[in-house]
Amino acid sequence: MNTVLPPLNKQVADKANLPVRVLQYGEGNFLRAFVDWIIHRMNAKIDFHAGVAVVQPISRGLISLLNEQDGLYTLYLKGIRDGQVVNEHELIDCIQKGIDPYKGYEAYLAEAQNPELRFIISNTTEAGIAFDNTDKLESHPPDSFPGKLAAFLYHRYRHFDGATDKGCIIIPCELIDRNGDKLKEILFQYASLWGIEEGFEKWLEDSCTFCNTLVDRIVPGYPKDRIGEIWRELGYKDQLVCEGEQFHLWVIEAPESVHREFPAEKAGLNVLFTDNMEPYRTRKVRILNGAHTSMVPVSYLYGIETVRETVEHPVLGPFVREIVSEEIIPTLDLPLAELEQFANDVLDRFRNPFVRHYLISIALNSVSKFKTRVLPSLLEYVNRKGALPKRIVFSLAALIRFYKGEANGKAIPLQDDDWVIDFLNSHWQQCDGSEDSLEKLVEAVLGWERVWKTNLLEVPGLKALTLRYLYSIEQNGMEKALHNI
DSSP, X not given: OOOOOOBOSTTTSXXXXXXXXXXXXXOSHHHHHXXXXXXXXXXXXXXXXXXXXXXXXXXXXXXXXXHHTTTOEEEEXXXXXXXXEEEEEEEEOOEEEEEOTTTOHHHHHXXXXXXXXXXXXXXXXXXXXOOOTXXXXXXXXXXXXXXXXXXXXXXXXHHTTTOGGGXXXXXXXXXXTTHHHHHHHHHHHHHHHTTOXXXXXXXXXXXXXXXXXXXXXXXXXXXXXXXXXXXXXXXXXXXXXEEEESXXXXXXXXXXXXXXXXXXXXXXXXXXXXXXXXXHHHHIIIIIIHHHHHHHHHHHHHTOOBHHHHHTSTTHHHHHHHIIIIIIGGGOOSOHHHHHHHHHHHHHHHTOTTOOOXXXXXXXXXXXXXXXXXXXXXXXXXXXXXXOOXXXXXXXXXXXXXXXXXXXXXXXXXXXOHHHHHXXXXXXXXXXXXHHHHHHHHHHHHTOHHHHSSOGGGSTTHHHHHHHHHHHHHHHOHHHHXXXX
16 A cells, blocks of 8 residues: 655654744755755754755745745765765754745845844855846846845845944855855945945945855755655655765855854864865865866776776776875875875765766866866976876876777767867877877877967977877777876
8 A cells, every 4th residue: 555655844844943044045956965954963063053044046946845845855965984885864954944035025135134144155056146237226136146145235234224243254155266255246346336325335344254165065966766765765755855975075265253153163064164265176176176087088998987987997996096196186285184085085985886977977178177177286296396297197198089089999979169179180180190190199289378378398208208108098008008107
């Protein structure tokens, strides 16, 4: 007999009744699996006692569904932790209400009058933090996220008559460089566009704190292919089930005063406060993204399809680990123990049995990715060691070979800008496989200043070593070429 499962709401599960201290723009999977989970854990472990009001930042979203479930949802965290495969779930209950400013603008502005509100958090995609000169203060609501936020903060400023203790700590999570600085700049643009009195700008400057951040957690989201099985396991129907990996990292560049108000590390969370987040951004780009980009052409030409298969492979696994430990980490400036721990966490994430991450999906725009994620490690290694990082150079040779567009007798579905593919294709067409023709190809690629923004032919020995590796790949195939280095 089929059991009829009840929908998740506060009649089915316990619901915490908390004061709203956090306003959150965005109700998507990432914020619910990252920020709301962090606040939930802080509430449970250190009595942070903070509820969240969630604002739907665009006209279509999940707010009505969130309200139907009384802000409740189940989060599954799956992956490797401390060397062990972990699959766990918990009910997240910190969200107190959902607000749709398109259907209830007055309710949205009413939140600005909440004296206990302290934090404003957002994740409205990379395109969300942008100025729109068509936004108007009298719009209900302004279209852009920064426009909505400017109107909200201005209403708060006026309601509390510019009280200095009613400013907010603003923590954007959008994946753009120096996101807090950018958002602050746009809010001042709106103040100017709308002709708001100077007192508001002074209040923004003196009473509000804008934090730059770096966020990191893979969130696959709603597991629709297994949802029936999950509901039966839970005993209720949860339309907002979310899945994420075990690993999480939140780097927040902010004054010590913000750290005191948001002491997440006391709850055992990987939230780092710093006065300079750039080393952490560099660490992530060079180690995590750099390892991804370095492995793709080598592993794909070897005949491997996924990240997990790569790091568990008896030959490719050591290749990736050695690139990170011997050629990337020595170019970074954070303490060695921190870098090695981060690298170990990254490799655990690559081995996550619950995530099937295809190399060909990472291969999108591989040339520009190599330029931003891997080339800085190559150049800094040369600068510090006076020698070439052989494995990174091998990856560069493999990248050139990858853009030949064929591997193991099959076409590679190259995904890149047309001018990038056309450049490499035209030079490969002129190549007959001889060492002389490959040398001309390597010269063209290393001298490609439009991509590299520098002439790599000027790096001592790089042309000769790249040519040697590319010739070996062409003559012997990837497996033997990799064995030879």
